[in-house]
Amino acid sequence: MNELDRPTNFIKHIIEEDIKTGKHDKIVTRFPPEPNGYLHIGHAKSICLNFGIAKEFENAKCNLRFDDTNPVKENVDYVKAIQDDIKWLGFDWENRLYFASDYYQKLYEYAVDLIKQGKAYVCSLNADQMREYRGTLTEPGRESPDCNNSIEMNLELFEKMKNGEFAEGEKVLRAKIDMASPNINMRDPVIYRIKHAHHHRTGRDWLIFPMYDFTHCLSDMLEGITHSLCTLEFEDHRPLYDWYLDNLNTPCHPRQIEFARLNLTYTVLSKRKLLELVEEKFVDSWDDPRMPTLRGMRRRGYPAVAIRKFCDLIGLTKKDSCIDVALLENCVREELNETSLRRMAVLDPIKVVITNYPENEVEYLEASNHPKQPEMGKRKIPFAREIYIERDDFMEEPPKKFYRLAPGAEVRLRYGYVIKCEKVIKDSMTGKVTELHCSYDKDTKGGVTPEGKKKVKGIIHWVAINHCQRANSIKLYDRLFTVPFPTQDKDIDYKTHINPNSLSVINNAKLEINLSNAEVGDCFQFERLGYFVVTANNNGYLEFNRTISLRDSWAKV
């Protein structure tokens, strides 16, 4: 590690220190998703952190562990999708795939141990009563009527819970800690609850399920996790995390460290809200390219490496923060700029006839696949008398500094000739411009400016009408919300800020012919427009998503 690429954050400092002092000679982290939803960019922060530590430090590993302790919310589809997303992001848990449900038997035994020590009891209070007994933020709670029952009775009742002899909600197992604790998590928290539900891995073998706090610390311990990294809201669960480990006979005691979760401008990142967007049809699905899910971003065309780069750049602290989505977009552009082949495409075509160019002639102009990377090669583009240009690249009454085409004005066709607009033809009914007649200067081919002629500043993209490929659909995506902080005002539903123009579909785009054999997943830069990914090509039936536009300093003025 040299000075420059030393990725430093407070957690890595702690780990470095733990290695230096000999507290640990190997490091184990874990990424612990609950399989009840799809992964989003916020999870990517945690994945990059945990797996990044495993990559960065010697003798370090990161486990993937599904935190599957709530059978009613979880299912195998999520389990599969999550693994798929992590692989796509570029990380590997090798043979260390674990499930909290694998530990159910051991967890049960630990719970029995707690009962035998007189530190856990079966409680008959129902949910409402328990809430009442718990007290409030400012008032202490009251002890459960069951908290002094005998160990024998508790063992027997817990056994019955396990055997399905009680209905859901009838009993719970609770830790006996302190009903007057200022930390509400310590007021005799629930350890096990009854759920007569089908679990995606254990089926009906278990009818009682351990709660997060109990499960998580013990799973960490069983796997020999050294540093258990989680988000800030678990900070006041740490005393409970430690309590379970301190009160059970365990070979190690992982350290929980909390960091701030990711927030991004112009988006929402809570599973609940994302689910709402899907269910209420604001987007098509979890993998809609407007979603901040990893699947959505993947479909949108975001490269995994760009997301990893982003996660490196944003840093890691305990401060609540909101990252400007422009930083993510910058990472995407930076990566795509390096790797994408250049092509030409006209999204909103207007016909141009080059009146002094011979009819029926076709010539093939040479164009480079990447202006800065000659090793990416060249290709030929057919040019003829009739072409399409972008409607935006012509203005009848251009403002100052408009470098493109206008009546009497000259512009260069990218990789081709300089043309001059001689005549504008309009629809007599609507007044809409339907066609432009231009002349070309044959001495200007391929970027040449003849001696004594003034250099033309404007350069526009084009395709030849009879030698192009239609794009059946190009989806243009924009930010999902119109305001940077959609959830900021608690009195206004964040969904009122949804951008009505977050998706527009173009059905009449014309592509350079070289795109006709593009393959699904290929990314291209359409020159002057943006980066586009191929989402379908069925014998010339072509579809694209626009991943992101190019920066456009003209649009600003």
Added chain:
RNA sequence: UGGGGAAUAGUCUAAUGGCAAGACAGCGGACUCUGACUCCGUUAAUCUAGGUUCGAAUCCUAGUUCCCCAGCCA
């Protein structure tokens, strides 16, 4: 108003008692067969008030603001 956390340019992150630095965003310019990319320049910050110290973003005291916690969710 109980407990737990956090405060550095517009945003995010460094600086661990010794020149407040970097990225993104913004602005200006150069370059350019992409109004892209690249390059150069530039605006802009230590929550407040005291204290310790030759010296404080950093240590101490008091305050202010913001976030989290009362699921048999994670």
